[in-house]
Amino acid sequence: MNIIVCVKRVPLTQEVDLEIDPKKNEVRKEMLAYAINEWDNYAVEEAVRLKEKFQGDVTAITIGDEDDEEVLRRCLAMGADRALRIDPGALDLDAFVISKILAEVIGNLEYDLILTGVQTDDMNNGAVGIMLAEHLGVAHAAVVIGIEPEANGVKLRLELEGGTDEVSTIKLPAVLSIQTGINEPRYVSIMGIRKAAKKELRVTPADALHLSPDDLSPRTRIEAVFFPPETAGAEIIDGDPATIAGRILRIIKEKGGRV
């Protein structure tokens, strides 16, 4: 089973005070730390597990600049066989353009499955994988939390809302968008990344692809970003831990809790 997995390097924004760029349509990124998009990490792990069980190989692909190669090296350390970076240069990227670029590259590769994360932590579109499937004309499924190859395709478990799962079958080739929690991604050590340095990491510039100006024209554009409007918000309880704890217990009692 040959698998392609699409990944993205995203800024870590938890416990960080974000600042808005002077252009007002992006955050200031120079101070932020980056990591592989959490959903993609599960997708890579799933691809590697499927390969280990059913043979075949895994190709990791990202669209990004040289700094983004660190997530590809991480994928190689996790067990991907080769990696490909598509350099977008100065292209303006939205979900549509990203899916077009990926389709152009992946259309020339051999694959049974293409895995993406359900969404990215930064732009939160949740659209690239399924758009990619549509460009390629292959089957697709979203929010996948279980993959079991069968004789004529794959049995899937999908996560619906409200604690309900859907079991379905899908024909290959297919694009699946992977939800967090589908597996436990393996730990990646510095040594592992060093060892994987021997594996192939190819770079293709996006402008070498056969894409028309319309293919590269974003369908959506962020005009402005802004912080959520101020709300009354929480009353912050200050003091030393004992004072805070006392106050919390009093609040619980006031609200009818038996503590």
Added chain:
Amino acid sequence: MGEIFVVVEHRKGEVREITYQMLHKADQLCRELSDDLTAIVMGGKDDVPLNEVAKRADRVIAVEDERVKDFNADLYKETLKELIEEHRPLLTLMAHSAYGMDLAPSLSIQTGYPLATDCVDVLIEDGRLKVLRQIYAGKLFSKVSFKDSKGYLITVREGAFPPEAGGKRRGELTRQGLPADLPEPRKQFVAFEDAGAGEVDISQAELLVSVGRGIGEKENVAILEELAERMGGTLSCSRPVVDKNWLPKYHQVGTSGKTVKPRVYLAFGISGAFQHIAGIAGAGTVIAVNKDKKAPIFRVADYGVTEDLFKIVEALKTELAK
């Protein structure tokens, strides 16, 4: 006069609440644009109750076929593409749900209409359609505009709009079948399964002690579990805790877990992704402990503590022992 489409989302013969939320927003937009509101329902024959939908739409197009009794992106996409080509709606609203995430991007490619996903508002500014959406895990909002097109597709975040009917609409019902000559779908529904049955029912608890990613590691779950026990509360958690296998799924609060309504919800190390916050809308009082002063949970909490959560846990245990 133009048209706005709302794709009705239903499951197991029930219209899902997000449908009424989309119809509410569509009603508002239709008034602003003097457009007609058309609800599209795809389902088995007489499978989906349409009364409430009909009150909220000028026209209901029921596409009935046993092949779409349960959601199927391939068949939905082909059918909607035909309906969109026939009616040319300016805007088609779909749910940002597991179904909508499978359907909308493929419909966007098929129709050539631009798509914005997971939108929390839809605006008309200077005659142009724009949307608001959250980015960077809810820490920022973005205002997004579209490339010019004959029509636009939008998926709507659950809970972004109220479900109440905005006005009375005439609800003309037409029934039709699936388009002819559809290829056999590549994905086939097999069954629904309950994901979260377990030994604890957090949805009935009066006091929830809830843990998130901020507790750091699996070993720390026991510390919070002990606190929950001593307080006479029930242990619950946010999604990352289940994803990391620190606790079983039946402890999970949120849209993909359980909706809870305790008198008091005490959250430790939970940042407050919207999927989580949607699950605690019915909680009486929310007390959140999190070191990140900008964590979204403080926007919905009644009380906040920005101290190290373990110090607070220890202090609570000491106070309780007195």
